[in-house]
Amino acid sequence: xxxxxxxxxxxxxxxxxxxxxxxxxxxxxxxxxxxxxxxxxxxxxxxxxxxxxxxxxxxxxxxxxxxxxxxxxxxxxxxxxxxxxxxxxxxxxxxxxxxxxxxxxxxxxxxxxxxxxxxxxxxxxxxxxx
Numbered sequence: 001x002x003x004x005x006x007x008x009x010x011x012x013x014x015x016x017x018x019x020x021x022x023x024x025x026x027x028x029x030x031x032x033x034x035x036x037x038x039x040x041x042x043x044x045x046x047x048x049x050x051x052x053x054x055x056x057x058x059x060x061x062x063x064x065x066x067x068x069x070x071x072x073x074x075x076x077x078x079x080x081x082x083x084x085x086x087x088x089x090x091x092x093x094x095x096x097x098x099x100x101x102x103x104x105x106x107x108x109x110x111x112x113x114x115x116x117x118x119x120x121x122x123x124x125x126x127x128x129x130x
Contacts, residue, residue, distance in 0.1 A: 036118055041116045045070055045078040050113050053088060053105035061101040079103060087112055 043045050048068045052059055059067070065075050082088045087109030091102045105113075 012097075037119060038112055038116045040081065040087070041112055043078070045074060046082055047116075049075075049079060049082060049103070050057060050087060050105060050109055053111065054113055058102045059106045061103070064103065082109070085109075 021022065041050055045068060049064060052064060052067055061072075061079075063080075065072065068075065078121075079088065079090065083090055086106055088103050088105055091104070093100055093102075
């Protein structure tokens with residue numbers, strides 16, 4: 001029982017490892033092992049941001065906030081994580097005297113979303129009765 005708890009704790013801790021550690025773990029994964037879900041996109045708000053930007057050229061902070069029904073702080077935190085991964089870009093400027101923040105999906109973000117969707121489709125297909 002203690003061993004199961006330890007391995008579960010290790011998996012949770014592994015989700016918070018720096019990118020270089022995650023890359024090392026992926027290289028060490030056994031051949032033929034199923035790839036891990038992109039945890040960066042898998043979170044609900046971040047998946048919403050990336051999905052919304054995939055079907056729109058750009059969206060403002062307020063448009064995303066309204067669309068995802070979330071708070072300023074929550075959206076800011078999740079958008080920043082996607083920016084750090086270079087999945088989205090953020091442009092800030094003034095429209096008259098009002099500040100405006102606009103987000104766009106990058107090529108890296110488009111590819112990550114495509115991989116994520118392919119992975120989810122494969123999971124769904126593997127669970128369907130034959």
